Amino acid sequence: MNAVPVTEAELHAYVDGALPAVRAAEIAEYLGQNAEAAQRVAAYREQNAHLHTAFDDLLVEALPRRLRVGGAARRRAWYPYAAAALLMLASGTAGWHLHDRVTGARAQTTQIARVAAMAHAVYSPEVRHPVEVGADQEEHLVRWLSKRLGASLKIPHLAPQGYALVGGRLLPGERGPAAQFMYQDAKGQRLTLYVRVSNDVRAPTAFRFAQESGVGVFYWLDGRLGYALSGETDRNELLRVADAVYQQLNP
Amino acid sequence: MDQPVESFATRAMQYIPRLRRYARALTGDASAADDLVQDALERALLKQSLWREGTDLRAWLFTVMHNIFINQVRSAAANRLVPIDDVAADAFADAHSLQASDRLEIRDLDAALQALPEEQRTVVLLVGLEQMTYDEAARVLEVPIGTVMSRLSRGRERLRRLLQGMPEPHPLKVVK
Incomplete structure (x- = not known):
């Protein structure tokens, strides 16, 4: 069935959803017959999930004072636009209180x-x-x-x-x-x-x-x-x- | 008119949480991570004229931060006489992880990430955490895409072994 051998790089591209659908289907079939490769693919996917679980909190956590617009970059005027999009969550007063709300x-x-x-x-x-x-x-x-x-x-x-x-x-x-x-x-x-x-x-x-x-x-x-x-x-x-x-x- | 300055800053701001997440995973240390992000933001603002309108700002900011990180790693490495090229770093990490796994299994993700050579850690994080395409990661790291893919393979496999407490390096080659 696997006329073209499966390369290591392709296993990773499969994990990352970077393969064309036809090839991805071939890899899926190959994995059905190859427990060792299937285990590794599962482990690599788990790594990605694990990374998100461990670090995604930082995406919503209030920024420390020094990374807020005024702190990092006094030299330039990024200040007036602090209200835009993301940094609003950092502009609150009580950090931990805010953090709790953000977690919710x-x-x-x-x-x-x-x-x-x-x-x-x-x-x-x-x-x-x-x-x-x-x-x-x-x-x-x-x-x-x-x-x-x-x-x-x-x-x-x-x-x-x-x-x-x-x-x-x-x-x-x-x-x-x-x-x-x-x-x-x-x-x-x-x-x-x-x-x-x-x-x-x-x-x-x-x-x-x-x-x-x-x-x-x-x-x-x-x-x-x-x-x-x-x-x-x-x-x-x-x-x-x-x-x-x-x-x-x-x- | 100073519109470009404002729009650069406004757009750059939205990537701060992502830069922070990446830096935290990369350095394994919350305050070192924020130092790195702060340095990167300052550098980005100073060098903002080098960013070309219409190109990927996220990739550009990550590149700026990556270069700062690399300089820090290299100067620290020079002080400690740690080899930094791919192959030597691999050998170093192998020896290291073998000893470590004799004593205790590294199950902690943070510790396992820090046990990866920096070249592999960056790729594993840019692709796995930041969800960049291989092409984007290659541009951020300023290496060929083939290098990204081989570092990714080695990095993920090493991470797997570290997390599962497997001592033996797994040979990486074409799977038949």
Whole structure:
């Protein structure tokens, strides 16, 4: 079956999801017949998971004073933009108190990524009914979803990034209604923005990235709202769009 | 207009938590990690004119930090007369881990990472933790992609042995 021998490098590329689908399938089959290689592949995957478990806390932990914008770089004016995106979580007062809140926020964000990725996987391939309300009724869409979620929602416009609004739908969220807005580029590649409301107000968190069965998700919390942008596109592209979404929601 | 300065800083800021996570895993020490990130941020701000708009800022920031890290490792290594090239470092780490595993098994991830030669540790972390593609990692480390792949193979295999307390080095070659 394995006409082409499996190289060590390919085993790693398999672990890292860097192989074309056809070759990955061949490797999977090879691993089915080769327990030693299969064990090593499992161990390498475990290493990656282990690394994330051990160090991912640093992504949401409050930054020490010296790494905050003012501390590291007095020479240059990165200060006025401290409010942007990620560093908000570092600008609080009591470090440990903040840390506790952030740790709580973390469990929430992981959950939102999972739910958003699933909603993306379910609805983005839809040809006939991708959304409940189309972009032609945008005003109605935003009023309806704002009312159902009990928060004033905004729909980001992503035309400058190359994505047109397809429309949106109401979804069951973890603790109540949630909204999904769908966008599409000229090639039909779709992104979805999942929004849900929580009862407690959170300090804004960093952008975090998760991957759930092939769907990449950038997600963050901001006040009562949690956002997750999902797509089966490359991470930099998704980050570029997530950044635009964030900028529009926080002018 | 000073828009570019602001947009550089704004964009660079979002990578601080990632730089910190990587530095922490790389150095095995929280305060050494923050020193490294701080040095990297200062250097990045000073050298920001060298970053080209439209290129990958994350990779650029990691490259800046990597170069600082390497200089630190090299100067520390020169003081301690530790060999730094790939092969010599491998031999050194092998001898080291064999002795260590006689006494106790290294099960702690931090300790195991620190037991990897620096060339392997960086690749294992950039790919496994930072989730860079091989190509991105190659650009950050300024080495050919083939070097990234061989360091990754050796690094992961060594880490596996360390974590499982396996003393014997596993030969790395084409699997049939």
